[in-house]
Amino acid sequence: MLASDVDIVCRCQGGNNAGHTVVANGTEFDFHLLPSGVVNEKCVSVIGNGVVIHLPSLFDEVLKNEAKGLQHLENRLIISDRAHLVFDFHQHVDGMQEAEKGGKSLGTTKKGIGPAYSSKATRNGIRVGELLGDFNLFSEKFKSIVATHVRLFPSINVDVEAELARYKDYADKVRPYVKDTICFLHTALRNGKTILVEGANAAMLDIDFGTYPYVTSSNCSIGGVLTGLGLPPQTIGEVIGVVKAYTTRVGDGPFPTEQLNDIGDLLQTRGFEIGVTTKRKRRCGWLDIPLLKYTSLVNGYTCICLTKLDILDTLPEIKVAVAYKKPNGEKLDHFPGTIAELGNIEVEYAVLPGWQTSTEEVRNFKELPENAQSYVRFLESELSVPVRWVGVGKGRESIINVH
Numbered sequence: 001m002l003a004s005d006v007d008i009v010c011r012c013q014g015g016n017n018a019g020h021t022v023v024a025n026g027t028e029f030d031f032h033l034l035p036s037g038v039v040n041e042k043c044v045s046v047i048g049n050g051v052v053i054h055l056p057s058l059f060d061e062v063l064k065n066e067a068k069g070l071q072h073l074e075n076r077l078i079i080s081d082r083a084h085l086v087f088d089f090h091q092h093v094d095g096m097q098e099a100e101k102g103g104k105s106l107g108t109t110k111k112g113i114g115p116a117y118s119s120k121a122t123r124n125g126i127r128v129g130e131l132l133g134d135f136n137l138f139s140e141k142f143k144s145i146v147a148t149h150v151r152l153f154p155s156i157n158v159d160v161e162a163e164l165a166r167y168k169d170y171a172d173k174v175r176p177y178v179k180d181t182i183c184f185l186h187t188a189l190r191n192g193k194t195i196l197v198e199g200a201n202a203a204m205l206d207i208d209f210g211t212y213p214y215v216t217s218s219n220c221s222i223g224g225v226l227t228g229l230g231l232p233p234q235t236i237g238e239v240i241g242v243v244k245a246y247t248t249r250v251g252d253g254p255f256p257t258e259q260l261n262d263i264g265d266l267l268q269t270r271g272f273e274i275g276v277t278t279k280r281k282r283r284c285g286w287l288d289i290p291l292l293k294y295t296s297l298v299n300g301y302t303c304i305c306l307t308k309l310d311i312l313d314t315l316p317e318i319k320v321a322v323a324y325k326k327p328n329g330e331k332l333d334h335f336p337g338t339i340a341e342l343g344n345i346e347v348e349y350a351v352l353p354g355w356q357t358s359t360e361e362v363r364n365f366k367e368l369p370e371n372a373q374s375y376v377r378f379l380e381s382e383l384s385v386p387v388r389w390v391g392v393g394k395g396r397e398s399i400i401n402v403h
Contacts, residue, residue: 004040004042004396005194006037006043006194006195006196007043007044007188007193007194007195008043008044008045008046008185008188008193008194008195008196009035009036009037009038009040009043009044009045009046009195009196009197009198010035010045010046010047010048010185010195010196010197010198010229011033011034011035011046011047011048011051011197011198011200011228012048012050012051012197012199012224012225012227012228012229013048013050013051013199013200013201013218013219013220013224013228014051014052014113014200014201014216014218014220015032015033015051015052015053015054015086015111015112015113015116016032016033016054016057016058016061016086016111016113017032017111017113017200017201017216018031018032018033018200018201019031019032019275020032020036020198020200021394022036022039022396023394023395023396024039024395024396026395027068027069028068028394029065029068029070030064030065031061031065032057032061033047033051033053033054033057033058033061034047034058034061034062034065034077035047035198036198037196037198038065038070038073038076038077039070041071041072041076043076044076044077044078045073045076045077045078046077046078046079046080046181046184046185046229047077047078047079047080047083047181048080048083048181048228048229048230049080049082049083049181049182049228049229049230050083050218050219050224050227050228050229051080051083051228052083052084052085052086052112052113052116052117052120052218053079053083053084053085053086053128054085054086054087054090054091054111054112055085055167055170055173055174056088056170057111058174059170059173062077074176074177077177078177078178078179078181078184079128079174079177079178079179079181080128080178080179080180080181080182081127081128081129081132081178081179081180081181082127082128082129082180082181082182083127083128084116084117084119084120084125084126084127084128085116085125085126085127085128085131086111086112086113086116087112087116087126087142087145087163088112088158088163089112089146089149089156089158090112090113090115090116090119090149091110091111091112091115092112092153092156093112093115093149093152093153093156094110094111094112094113094114094115095110096153096155096156097114097115098110113216113217113218114216114217115149116217117217117218118217119145124141124144124145124148125145126138126141126142126145128174128178129178131167131170131171131174132171132174132175132178135168135171138167138171139164142160142163142164142167143160146158146160146163181229181230182229182230185229185230185231186230186231189235195235197225197229199220199224199242200220201216201218201220202220203220203221203241203295203298203299204249204291204295205220206218206219206220206221206224206298207219208221208223209221209294209295209298211253211254211339211342212339213339214251214252214253214254214339215253221295221298221299222236222239222298222299222300237302238302238303239299239300239301239302240301240302240303240304240305240388241292241295241296241299241301241303241304241305241385242304242305242307243287243292243304243305243306243307243379244271244287244306244307244308245287245306245307245308245309245311245312245375246267246271246284246285246286246287246308246311246312247284247285247286247287247288247291248267248271248273248282248283248284248285249282249283250275250280250282250283251280253339254339254342254343255283255285256285256288256291256321256324256342256345256347257285257286257287257288257319257321257347258283258284258285259284259285259286263284263286263315264283264284264285266314266315267284267285267311268281268282268283268284270311270314271284271308271311286318286319286320286321286349287320287321287379288320288321288347289320289321289322289323289379289382289383290321290322290323290324290332290335291321291335292379292382292383293335293382293383294334294335296383296385301383301385302385303385303386303387303388304379304380304383304385304386304387304388304389305387305388305389305390305391305399306376306379306387306389306390306391307390307391308391309359309368309372309375309376309390309391309392310358310359310360310391310392310393310398312354312355312372312375313354313355313356313357313358313359313360314354314356315354315356316353316354316356317351317352317353317354318351318352318353318354318375319349319350319351319352320349320350320352320378320379320382321347321348321349322348322349322350322382323347323348324336324345324346324347324348325345325346325347325348326344326345326346327344327346331348332345350378352371352374352375352378353371353374354371355368355369355370355371355372357369357372359372359392360392360393360398362392362400363397363400364400365390365400365401365402368390368392368400376390376402386402386403387402388401388402388403389401389402390402
């Protein structure tokens with residue numbers, strides 16, 4: 001929706017562990033590495049330096065979406081030469097590390113994202129630009145990183161020569177897309193272009209501010225925009241928090257408002273809550289104000305886009321978490337910093353009346369049922385952040401302008 005009014009759309013972190021579904025002109029697109037704004041043929045899509053890229057998956061994604069009608073990607077997709085590569089052995093290691101944890105698994109997507117960021121942090125990772133340079137140097141680095149991983153994980157098997165031949169082909173395929181994105185973005189800003197940055201994963205999966213260790217391997221909060229694209233803080237204007245009308249989580253980890261009952265089942269079923277990447281059922285629960293206040297504190301939301309309000313249409317009453325309490329009844333004035341503390345809290349709820357009317361065809365905020373409007377206003381007053389848009393369906397036409 002927003003991408004229709006901007007010149008450039010960027011991804012700044014994560015990899016193909018993210019999953020976004022976009023419905024445009026009746027066609028449903030699934031994106032993992034491509035920015036979802038790529039559906040707008042008038043804007044340029046950028047995969048920034050902070051993203052880790054599994055080239056086989058990227059080109060599979062391009063082919064699948066071209067088959068659905070996306071066109072001219074070669075003219076409007078730019079990939080940073082500084083982005084790091086995810087190799088198949090990273091994915092094998094990811095699966096092995098998850099299996100080793102047994103009952104204490106983190107719920108990783110097994111897409112190799114964590115191991116690729118580990119390679120980046122230990123400074124033996126390989127960037128896209130190195131693939132496009134001297135292939136002999138790339139080969140040496142590739143052999144070195146494989147040797148390191150085989151030493152640490154003796155059971156993995158990598159056919160080095162076959163992989164090098166494969167990546168020689170990928171070098172030719174990816175070359176037309178690769179640029180210095182930092183220079184490109186700053187030139188665009190100087191020329192008055194507007195840039196939209198699309199977050200991946202979720203605020204509570206941020207490696208620093210999320211529910212560690214049940215998090216992803218990158219900063220999916222506002223800091224990741226700066227480091228993942230090479231943009232300074234003063235270039236950021238609006239910070240839009242995209243919030244479902246209820247709370248969901250894929251994979252393991254603490255979830256204070258989770259509903260392991262008929263309510264959770266209803267939200268999961270009505271909301272089609274299946275992970276786009278993992279195909280796992282998402283866990284569902286009530287909207288969580290303390291969590292949203294915390295993510296707003298970290299990210300500095302200037303407004304909210306509240307999605308999937310229509311999923312609540314059938315409920316006679318709706319609960320909203322308004323406070324966390326310690327077992328002794330004392331209210332917390334901060335978001336818990338450890339899993340142990342978060343797992344020990346009790347949730348205080350406000351109970352709001354439902355509207356038990358379909359909102360799917362509503363296109364004007366004032367035409368929403370009064371109780372639905374009250375639900376939106378309640379969120380605004382609790383967060384002290386305006387709700388600018390409300391979603392009542394899958395398509396972009398289902399987004400209501402509030403203000």
